[in-house]
Amino acid sequence: MHVTRGRLLRGLTALVVATAGIGAAAGPAAAEDDPGWVDGWLDDVTVGASGAPARTASLTLTSSGAAQPRVTLDLTGLAGVATATFPASCVTEGTSVTCPMPSSATDEFGTLTGTVPVVLRAAPGAADGATGTIGYTPLGEQTEAYARQAVVTVRSGPDLLDLVDEYVSGAQVGESRSVPVAVVNAGDQPAVDLRVTLRFPVGLVPASYRNCRYGTDQVLATVMVCTVRGTFAPGQRHELRHGLATTLGPATLGDKRITQVVEPLANAGPLPNGVQLKRRDADQALRLRPVGAPLDVIPAEVTGPGGQTYLRKVQGAFDIVAQGATATGALGDTVRVTVGLRNEGPGVPDGTVSGEAVGAFLFTPPAGTTVLANPSGCEPRGGEEGVADTPATWYCAGPGVVFPAGASRTVPFDLRIDSLTGVDGEVQPYQRYPRVDDNPGNDAAPVTVG
Structure with missing residues (x-):
C-alpha cells in the first residue's frame, strides 16, 4: 500500500472524527432533529522569517448530517508573528474569519471532507523563534462546537x-x-x-x-x-x-x-x-x-x-518453489524432515512497502505423526483439539522483508511416527505475494513419512 502526503493528514483527521462522532453520528434510530457533527484539523506550522516565501497550511474540515458546516478562526494570537490569508469564499471581520465547507469537498458514505488552504507568512520584524496561535472552531447549525488551536512558529535560516x-x-x-x-x-x-x-x-x-x-x-x-x-x-x-x-x-x-x-x-x-x-x-x-x-x-x-x-x-517474473521431503521409519521412530520454500527468481518479493509476509510458509505434517518440538520461527495453527490424526498446520515466518532470488527458507521438523496412515503432509507458501507466481504448479509439495 502507499500513502500520499494528503492521505496521511486525512487519516489523522478521520481518527479525530471517529472519536468525536461516537454517539453523535446519526444512526438508523436517530431522532429527526439530530444536528449532525462538524470537525476539523490544522497542524502546527513553521514559516520562514521575513523574506521567506509563505507556507500553505491545510485546514481539513469534515461533516456529516450538519447544516451549513463551517469553521471560524481567531487570528488574535498571530499578532506580530504572522499574517494569514484565506480563499475568497471566507468572510473576514477584524481578526475573525469564517470559512464554509469548500465547494470542492468530497462526499464519502455521507461524510463531507474539504480542505481550506491557509496561507501563512511571517510578520515584518518577527524574531527567530517567535510563536503565535490560530484558534479555530468547526461548527454547523445547532452542532456542538469544539475550539482548537494550532501553533505558528517563525524560524530564520535555510529550510x-x-x-x-x-x-x-x-x-x-x-x-x-x-x-x-x-x-x-x-x-x-x-x-x-x-x-x-x-x-x-x-x-x-x-x-x-x-x-x-x-x-x-x-x-x-x-x-x-x-x-x-x-x-x-x-x-x-x-x-x-x-x-x-x-x-x-x-x-x-x-x-x-x-x-x-x-x-x-x-x-x-x-x-x-x-x-x-x-x-x-x-x-x-x-x-x-x-x-x-x-x-x-x-x-x-x-x-x-x-x-x-x-x-x-x-509485473516482474518470479517462481516460488515449495520444498517437500521424504523420510522413512517404523512406528515409534522419530524422523526429521526439512521443508520450506525456494525463490527461483528472477523477481524478488519485497514487503518493505506493504508490510506483507515474504517467504513465509505453511507446513501440514503427514497424518499419524506428531511434531516433537517447536522449531524457531514456527508456531502451530489450526487442527481440531482432541481429534486423533488431525495434525495442526504450522506457520513458519519468512526470512525477512525480502526473499532474494536463489535463496531458500527451510526449517527442520522432528516427527514421531504414531501410525502409518499413508496420508502425506504438505508445504506451501503462506500467501501468494505479491501475486500468484509464473509457475503455480510447484507452489505446493508433499511431505511423506513411511
Whole structure:
C-alpha cells in the first residue's frame, strides 16, 4: 500500500472524527432533529522569517448530517508573528474569519471532507523563534462546537523542502525511468551546498554520478548519498535536468517506493546506518539547476524534506518453489524432515512497502505423526483439539522483508511416527505475494513419512 502526503493528514483527521462522532453520528434510530457533527484539523506550522516565501497550511474540515458546516478562526494570537490569508469564499471581520465547507469537498458514505488552504507568512520584524496561535472552531447549525488551536512558529535560516510526490503506473522490467529530483528553499536565508539521500528498493538500479556514493542496505535496497554544491536561494526551485535515470532490473517486482531526503550540508544528519558507501566511476555529476521564477507561496502539498516516486505493481517474473521431503521409519521412530520454500527468481518479493509476509510458509505434517518440538520461527495453527490424526498446520515466518532470488527458507521438523496412515503432509507458501507466481504448479509439495 502507499500513502500520499494528503492521505496521511486525512487519516489523522478521520481518527479525530471517529472519536468525536461516537454517539453523535446519526444512526438508523436517530431522532429527526439530530444536528449532525462538524470537525476539523490544522497542524502546527513553521514559516520562514521575513523574506521567506509563505507556507500553505491545510485546514481539513469534515461533516456529516450538519447544516451549513463551517469553521471560524481567531487570528488574535498571530499578532506580530504572522499574517494569514484565506480563499475568497471566507468572510473576514477584524481578526475573525469564517470559512464554509469548500465547494470542492468530497462526499464519502455521507461524510463531507474539504480542505481550506491557509496561507501563512511571517510578520515584518518577527524574531527567530517567535510563536503565535490560530484558534479555530468547526461548527454547523445547532452542532456542538469544539475550539482548537494550532501553533505558528517563525524560524530564520535555510529550510529545504522536497518537491517530488509522483505515482507511476505501467512501469516494466527492463526499461529505464526518469526519476525527478527537485527541491525548494522555504527559508529566509540561502542554503549553501546540500545533501540528497535516495533509496532505491531491490531491483532498481540508479545511474552513476561522481559526486555520489552508493551502498546496499540490509533489505537489498541501493542507498545513494550525493553532495550537491551551489547556492539555493529562498523560494527558488531547483531540479535535476532530465531526471535521474533508473533501470528496472530483473529483480524488480510489485510496488516500489523510491524515497529522497534533502538537507543543508552544514547541518545534515548522520549517514545511513549500516551501509558501506563507495564511489562509482562516472562521467557526470548530479547537479540541481534553478527552474522558473522564485515561489512566493509554497503549495500545501509540499510539507517536508522528504519526497517519493511510487511505482505501482511492476509485473516482474518470479517462481516460488515449495520444498517437500521424504523420510522413512517404523512406528515409534522419530524422523526429521526439512521443508520450506525456494525463490527461483528472477523477481524478488519485497514487503518493505506493504508490510506483507515474504517467504513465509505453511507446513501440514503427514497424518499419524506428531511434531516433537517447536522449531524457531514456527508456531502451530489450526487442527481440531482432541481429534486423533488431525495434525495442526504450522506457520513458519519468512526470512525477512525480502526473499532474494536463489535463496531458500527451510526449517527442520522432528516427527514421531504414531501410525502409518499413508496420508502425506504438505508445504506451501503462506500467501501468494505479491501475486500468484509464473509457475503455480510447484507452489505446493508433499511431505511423506513411511
